[in-house]
Amino acid sequence: xxxxxxxxxxxxxxxxxxxxxxxxxxxxxxxxxxxxxxxxxxxxxxxxxxxxxxxxxxxxxxxxxxxxxxxxxxxxxxxxxxxxxxxxxxxxxxxxxxxxxxxxxxxxxxxxxxxxxxxxxxxxxxxxxxxxxxxxxxxxxxxxxxxxxxxxxxxxxxxxxxxxxxxxxxxxxxxxxxxxxxxxxxxxxxxxxxxxxxxxxxxxxxxxxxxxxxxxxxxxxxxxxxxxxxxxxxxxxxxxxxxxxxxxxxxxxxxxxxxxxxxxxxxxxxxxxxxxxxxxxxxxxxxxxxxxxxxxxxxxxxxxxxxxxxxxxxxxxxxxxxxxxxxxxxxxxxxxxxxxxxxxxxxxxxxxxxxxxxxxxxxxxxxxxxxxxxxxxxxxxxxxxxxx
Amino acid sequence: xxxxxxxxxxxxxxxxxxxxxxxxxxxxxxxxxxxxxxxxxxxxxxxxxxxxxxxxxxxxxxxxxxxxxxxxxxxxxxxxxxxxxxxxxxxxxxxxxxxxxxxxxxxxxxxxxxxxxxxxxxxxxxxxxxxxxxxxxxxxxxxxxxxxxxxxxxxxxxxxxxxxxxxxxxxxxxxxxxxxxxxxxxxxxxxxxxxxxxxxxxxxxxxxxxxxxxxxxxxxxxxxxxxxxxxxxxxxxxxxxxxxxxxxxxxxxxxxxxxxxxxxxxxxxxxxxxxxxxxxxxxx
Numbered sequence: 001x002x003x004x005x006x007x008x009x010x011x012x013x014x015x016x017x018x019x020x021x022x023x024x025x026x027x028x029x030x031x032x033x034x035x036x037x038x039x040x041x042x043x044x045x046x047x048x049x050x051x052x053x054x055x056x057x058x059x060x061x062x063x064x065x066x067x068x069x070x071x072x073x074x075x076x077x078x079x080x081x082x083x084x085x086x087x088x089x090x091x092x093x094x095x096x097x098x099x100x101x102x103x104x105x106x107x108x109x110x111x112x113x114x115x116x117x118x119x120x121x122x123x124x125x126x127x128x129x130x131x132x133x134x135x136x137x138x139x140x141x142x143x144x145x146x147x148x149x150x151x152x153x154x155x156x157x158x159x160x161x162x163x164x165x166x167x168x169x170x171x172x173x174x175x176x177x178x179x180x181x182x183x184x185x186x187x188x189x190x191x192x193x194x195x196x197x198x199x200x201x202x203x204x205x206x207x208x209x210x211x212x213x214x215x216x217x218x219x220x221x222x223x224x225x226x227x228x229x230x231x232x233x234x235x236x237x238x239x240x241x242x243x244x245x246x247x248x249x250x251x252x253x254x255x256x257x258x259x260x261x262x263x264x265x266x267x268x269x270x271x272x273x274x275x276x277x278x279x280x281x282x283x284x285x286x287x288x289x290x291x292x293x294x295x296x297x298x299x300x301x302x303x304x305x306x307x308x309x310x311x312x313x314x315x316x317x318x319x320x321x322x323x324x325x326x327x328x329x330x331x332x333x334x335x336x337x338x339x340x341x342x343x344x345x346x347x348x349x350x351x352x353x354x355x356x357x358x359x360x361x362x363x364x365x366x367x368x369x370x371x372x373x374x375x376x377x378x379x380x381x382x383x384x385x386x387x388x
Numbered sequence: 389x390x391x392x393x394x395x396x397x398x399x400x401x402x403x404x405x406x407x408x409x410x411x412x413x414x415x416x417x418x419x420x421x422x423x424x425x426x427x428x429x430x431x432x433x434x435x436x437x438x439x440x441x442x443x444x445x446x447x448x449x450x451x452x453x454x455x456x457x458x459x460x461x462x463x464x465x466x467x468x469x470x471x472x473x474x475x476x477x478x479x480x481x482x483x484x485x486x487x488x489x490x491x492x493x494x495x496x497x498x499x500x501x502x503x504x505x506x507x508x509x510x511x512x513x514x515x516x517x518x519x520x521x522x523x524x525x526x527x528x529x530x531x532x533x534x535x536x537x538x539x540x541x542x543x544x545x546x547x548x549x550x551x552x553x554x555x556x557x558x559x560x561x562x563x564x565x566x567x568x569x570x571x572x573x574x575x576x577x578x579x580x581x582x583x584x585x586x587x588x589x590x591x592x593x594x595x596x597x598x599x600x601x602x603x604x605x606x607x608x609x610x611x612x613x614x615x616x617x618x619x620x621x622x623x624x625x626x627x628x629x630x631x632x633x634x635x636x637x638x639x640x641x642x643x644x645x646x647x648x649x650x651x652x653x654x655x656x657x658x659x660x661x662x663x664x665x666x667x668x669x670x671x672x
Contacts, residue, residue, distance in 0.1 A: 089601070091599070091622075091623075092604075092622045092623065094602055094603055094604060094622070094640075095602075096602075096640055096642055097602070097641075097642030097643055097644060100601055100602065100642075100644060102601065102644075102645055104661070105642075105643045105644065105645065105667075135660050136651050136654065136660070136661075137651040137652060137654060137655055137660060140651060141651070189557070189658050190652060190655040190658055190660070191555060191556065191557040191652055191655060191658075192555060193652045194555075232649075232650045232651055232652055233650070234595070234625075250619060250621060251604065251620070251621045251622050251623055251624075252604075252622075253604060253619070253620040253621070255618075255619050256618075258615075264625075266595070266597045266623070266624070266625040266649075267597045267599075267623070267648075267649035267650045267651070268597060268599045268622075268623030268649035269597075269621075269623045269624065269625075270623075292594055292595055292597075292650050293554045293555060293556065293594060294550075294552050294553070294554050294594075295594075295595075296552070
């Protein structure tokens with residue numbers, strides 16, 4: 001499994017059921033190394049799994065995905081194996097003051113191997129962030145962050161009451177001021193911070209596809225996406241036109257759902273959305289990064305989206321109906337109908353949009369319907385058709 | 389005319405008066421403010437002619453009635469103002485002049501009088517209007533950003549807009565770049581279970597972003613992001629010239645930061661934490 005999407009395996013888990021005590025150990029370091037897509041080598045600070053046997057105590061950009069179930073009590077040990085103090089702030093999780101990870105109200109974890117244990121309950125399903133809160137302007141910019149997911153009490157659903165999906169993708173958007181990451185100990189006046197590099201789960205440009213961050217599926221899939229922005233600027237996600245995206249919640253709380261083609265994410269915000277393919281898709285989600293000082297676009301990434309027409313859930317009899325073109329515009333041709341009979345076409349909600357008689361042999365159907373996915377049924381067989 | 393008739397006319401005239409009595413007098417000021425050795429120009433609509441802190445005034449006004457206040461311009465330039473929730477409502481005041489600002493019946497929530505005059509706009513001269521807001525505690529935050537050197541040029545009218553290479557180094561809550569400190573009036577005090585209403589204005593020159601530690605708030609009103617009213621959030625933007633009304637009902641005690649999550653803004657004179665960070669202090 002890739003480091004950047006590491007689904008954390010619990011060191012200790014009493015049970016797989018919700019509401020259990022789960023324990024994890026992290027390490028913070030300041031010696032991460034990364035090469036940007038322009039070939040520039042940078043240093044980053046960050047978190048890793050404190051488990052020499054499996055992860056060699058490496059740190060990652062972003063840190064490991066931390067994932068629990070709603071109701072879990074989590075115990076997270078942090079060992080600070082670095083020269084400076086660090087903490088972990090659980091952004092959006094509404095933990096108590098002692099576990100809030102803020103040096104001047106909670107506690108710092110001293111460098112040189114000091115340890116601290118955070119304990120809190122995962123109250124609400126959704127998407128969260130964790131990050132260092134020591135001199136946050138610098139430490140977060142240097143890479144000390146990761147995504148934190150609380151799963152709902154219903155499987156494959158972002159929230160307790162909404163956001164059901166068949167496939168899921170989690171995207172943490174972040175940024176770098178590459179000059180800081182090459183001169184971290186003396187980055188200059190903080191107000192001169194100017195991000196020049198945008199990332200998706202730590203990757204940029206062609207790396208996003210190479211590192212398996214692409215969305216793949218078929219047109220019957222519902223694509224759950226947890227989106228989080230840990231940068232200091234605005235991140236704009238523009239979805240492909242044939243991916244109908246519905247927003248179900250933000251910041252770990254459900255909202256009245258709505259459809260959108262673009263989400264503006266400001267620093268620290270998170271959104272839970274589901275994308276419903278309306279057709280085959282060979283496109284990408286455009287991710288634009290804007291500087292808040294002047295609202296100028298400074299970086300763009302693309303998350304490939306490949307939605308195939310192949311269904312994995314429709315009847316096994318599909319191949320017995322030869323139907324084309326699919327996707328279609330206004331007419332469908334069906335070959336090799338074995339006998340006369342009545343056919344119906346319904347949308348995915350079961351609403352009938354066409355009914356008619358088919359004769360043995362080849363048939364043409366004129367179908368004037370909205371763009372979308374439909375199911376043709378005839379003689380115990382069914383096949384999915386797509387109106388473009 | 390009998391005395392009874394005269395009294396009747398007086399009563400009718402008084403009761404039909406369009407605006408309520410003038411209870412407040414506010415002052416337009418433009419002044420150089422210095423914190424920790426760094427000076428910057430600030431525009432203010434203050435409730436004092438000689439304020440100790442240069443935060444904009446906050447007026448608590450009754451819902452369902454008209455209101456008015458006296459505005460005195462101490463500056464040597466004239467100012468134009470408008471209501472952020474109804475830009476057709478405008479006022480002009482000449483240099484060193486006095487006017488009565490008449491406010492019609494406004495919907496409950498948080499509004500702001502903002503300046504369309506360049507100096508007033510860029511230097512953040514504004515007035516927060518809280519209409520019919522009720523809670524155990526009412527607080528206000530006015531967020532403003534500026535580059536210290538640029539502010540001097542704006543005050544001298546050498547610069548007439550925010551440049552494309554804008555790099556602000558002054559970030560304030562209620563005109564205080566040291567908002568996390570106990571001396572700041574931005575700090576919120578309350579108790580578990582209280583209903584705390586927070587009016588927020590962005591009188592600055594860029595979008596800002598509020599993050600609450602410890603709690604989610606409910607967005608009760610927003611002059612720009614009306615589609616987010618009713619959302620429960622811990623992180624959210626507030627656009628330039630936007631007003632928002634937030635409701636916080638703390639469910640746990642403690643001291644928690646609230647800050648801008650564009651973390652460049654929590655710095656002042658390269659010191660952290662400063663700028664757009666303040667605290668929630670919630671008793672059991």
